[in-house]
Amino acid sequence: MKEYKNLKRLSCKQRHRMSALSLVGLGMMVLSIYFSFLPGFSFDVSMTLLLLSTGFALLFFILWVGFTIRGRTSPGNLTPSQLQIVDSELPTAPGCENLIVTSQALVSIKAGLVLLPLSDILWVYPYTITEKYNHLIPVWKHSTMTVCCRSGKQYRFNIKNSLNAYRFFRAELLKHKQDVIFGYDTELDVMFRENRRQMILLAQSDADNQRL
Numbered sequence: 001m002k003e004y005k006n007l008k009r010l011s012c013k014q015r016h017r018m019s020a021l022s023l024v025g026l027g028m029m030v031l032s033i034y035f036s037f038l039p040g041f042s043f044d045v046s047m048t049l050l051l052l053s054t055g056f057a058l059l060f061f062i063l064w065v066g067f068t069i070r071g072r073t074s075p076g077n078l079t080p081s082q083l084q085i086v087d088s089e090l091p092t093a094p095g096c097e098n099l100i101v102t103s104q105a106l107v108s109i110k111a112g113l114v115l116l117p118l119s120d121i122l123w124v125y126p127y128t129i130t131e132k133y134n135h136l137i138p139v140w141k142h143s144t145m146t147v148c149c150r151s152g153k154q155y156r157f158n159i160k161n162s163l164n165a166y167r168f169f170r171a172e173l174l175k176h177k178q179d180v181i182f183g184y185d186t187e188l189d190v191m192f193r194e195n196r197r198q199m200i201l202l203a204q205s206d207a208d209n210q211r212l
Contacts, residue, residue, distance in 0.1 A: 004087035010109050028053030077115055078105060086115065094172055097165050099145075099157060101172035106147065108157055116147065116155060118176055122203060123148040123192060125184035126159075126166040145169065148192055150200055178207035 029050060078086065082104045089102040100107040106121070108114040128143040145165055147155045159165040170182055181188060181203050191199045 004083055006087045006090040007083070007107075007113065007115075010090070010107070010113055024057075026053075026057050029057060077117055077120075082117070083115075094168070096168040097157075097159050099159075099165060099169060101169065101176075103176050106169075106173075108155075114155065116149070118173065120149040120151055120153075121147055121173065121177070121180055122150045122196075122200060123181045123188060124166070124169065124173070125182065126163065127184065150196070152196060179203040181206070 031049075031053075033050065085104050086102045086107065089104075090100065090107065093100050093102045093107075095101070098109045100109075101118075103118070105118055106114075106116040108116070124145065124147050126143065126145050128141060130141045143159050144156045145159050147157070149155075157165075173180060179200075181199070188199070191202075
């Protein structure tokens with residue numbers, strides 16, 4: 001990763017953020033211990049603060065470890081020549097909600113550095129869960145964009161606006177490859193899980209028809 005300065009910068013940015021939050025948690029732990037020795041300060045309150053700060057620090061330390069591992073293993077999905085192209089395109093490549101599309105890979109910096117080869121992408125669809133109060137008033141919404149690969153792997157990226165990110169990714173991806181299926185369907189879901197080879201042939205057939 002050292003020879004790819006733009007990729008290294010993205011990876012380090014995520015890890016440094018998690019390490020900084022871990023240090024904040026450690027600082028809170030020290031303060032909690034200090035407060036416990038102050039006269040008149042409730043021991044129960046200081047122990048509660050200590051437990052909360054410990055959990056806070058531990059959570060972000062685990063995330064830091066996960067981001068570090070992902071940042072080191074994800075580049076293995078691409079060849080050195082592909083990594084060089086991705087690294088050179090990053091400064092000017094279009095992006096939306098921390099998803100960047102280059103000619104060789106989808107680059108995500110939402111939860112650590114993820115490099116997904118465009119050649120492996122088979123199926124893309126958005127999905128939104130809306131929680132309603134009394135089945136009428138929307139109170140909570142969670143959106144993801146799912147990217148399913150020819151290798152069988154699936155990646156779900158949390159996004160704030162599913163349609164905007166989905167439309168962006170579809171438009172940018174089609175500039176580089178056409179053998180991709182877009183949109184969700186239960187039959188496609190079954191096909192991906194049980195007969196992925198047929199789904200690959202379907203995507204290729206659609207791409208051939210678009211070229212005619």
